[in-house]
Amino acid sequence: MESKDFDVNFGTFQKDVLSEKIVDKLLTLIREKQLRPGDRLPPERELAIMMGVSRPSLREALRALSIMRVIENRQGSGTFVTSLKPELFVEHLDFIFKVNDATFMDLFQARKILEVGLASLAAPRITSEEIAALEDCVQRSAETIDDPEAFLKADLEIHQHIINAAQNHILALFMESINQLNVASRRRTGESPEVRRQTLHDHRTILNALKAHDPILAGDAMRHHLDSVEQQLKGMSELEMKEIHE
Numbered sequence: 317m318e319s320k321d322f323d324v325n326f327g328t329f330q331k332d333v334l335s336e337k338i339v340d341k342l343l344t345l346i347r348e349k350q351l352r353p354g355d356r357l358p359p360e361r362e363l364a365i366m367m368g369v370s371r372p373s374l375r376e377a378l379r380a381l382s383i384m385r386v387i388e389n390r391q392g393s394g395t396f397v398t399s400l401k402p403e404l405f406v407e408h409l410d411f412i413f414k415v416n417d418a419t420f421m422d423l424f425q426a427r428k429i430l431e432v433g434l435a436s437l438a439a440p441r442i443t444s445e446e447i448a449a450l451e452d453c454v455q456r457s458a459e460t461i462d463d464p465e466a467f468l469k470a471d472l473e474i475h476q477h478i479i480n481a482a483q484n485h486i487l488a489l490f491m492e493s494i495n496q497l498n499v500a501s502r503r504r505t506g507e508s509p510e511v512r513r514q515t516l517h518d519h520r521t522i523l524n525a526l527k528a529h530d531p532i533l534a535g536d537a538m539r540h541h542l543d544s545v546e547q548q549l550k551g552m553s554e555l556e557m558k559e560i561h562e
Contacts, residue, residue: 338377357395424546436535438481
C-alpha cells in the first residue's frame with residue numbers, strides 16, 4: 317500500500333510519558349478517523365520525533381497496539397492499521413471471560429433482558445421463510461453437534477434470525493453492540509458437549525414456540541435456554557476452581 321502523506325497531528329508529550337498515553341493518542345486518532353484501516357504509520361524513528369517521545373516508549377506502545385490487533389507489522393513494508401474488523405478482537409474477549417466469570421454472568425443478564433423480549437416480539441411477526449431458515453439452522457446444529465465451531469456458527473445464525481424476525485431496529489442495535497461478547501462467550505460454553513446437547517434441545521423448543529406464533533411461550537423458551545446455559549457455566553466454573561485447588 318502507498319505510504320500516506322501525513323498531515324495528522326500525532327501530538328507531543330513530555331519525555332517521561334507513559335506508553336499508555338501514546339496508545340491512547342493513537343486510538344483517539346483512529347476513532348476520529350484521522351487514521352483509517354489500512355493506513356501505514358510513519359517509520360518508528362520519524363513517528364517518535366513527531367510525537368516527541370523516546371523510541372523505547374513508542375516501541376512499547378506499538379507492541380501493545382499490535383497485541384490488541386489494532387496495528388500489524390508487515391515484514392519489509394512497515395506498520396499498518398489493521399482492518400479493525402470486530403472478529404479480530406474476539407480472542408481477547410474470550411480471555412477476559414476465562415479469567416473473570418462475573419463478566420459472563422453480566423452478559424447473561426443482559427441477554428435475558430434483550431433476547432427474551434426479542435423472542436416474544438418475533439413470535440407473532442415471524443414469516444414462513446424465516447421459520448424455514450430457522451429449521452435449517454436447527455438441523456445443521458444437530459448434524460454438527462460434535463463440531464464446536466460449526467455448531468457455534470449455526471447457533472449464532474439461529475439467534476440472528478430471531479433478532480431479524482422481531483423487527484425492532486433499536487433492540488437489534490443493542491444486540492449488535494454486544495455481538496462480539498456473545499461470540500466469545502459461546503465459544504467457551506460451546507466447548508462442553510453437554511452444553512451443545514442442551515442448546516440443541518432448547519433451540520427446538522424455541523422454534524416450536526415461534527412456529528406457534530405464541531409470544532409468551534417463545535419468551536419463556538428463550539429464558540429457559542439462557543438460564544440453562546448459565547447454570548451449566550456455573551457448574552463448569554466450580555469444577556475448574558476445584559481442579560485448581562486440588
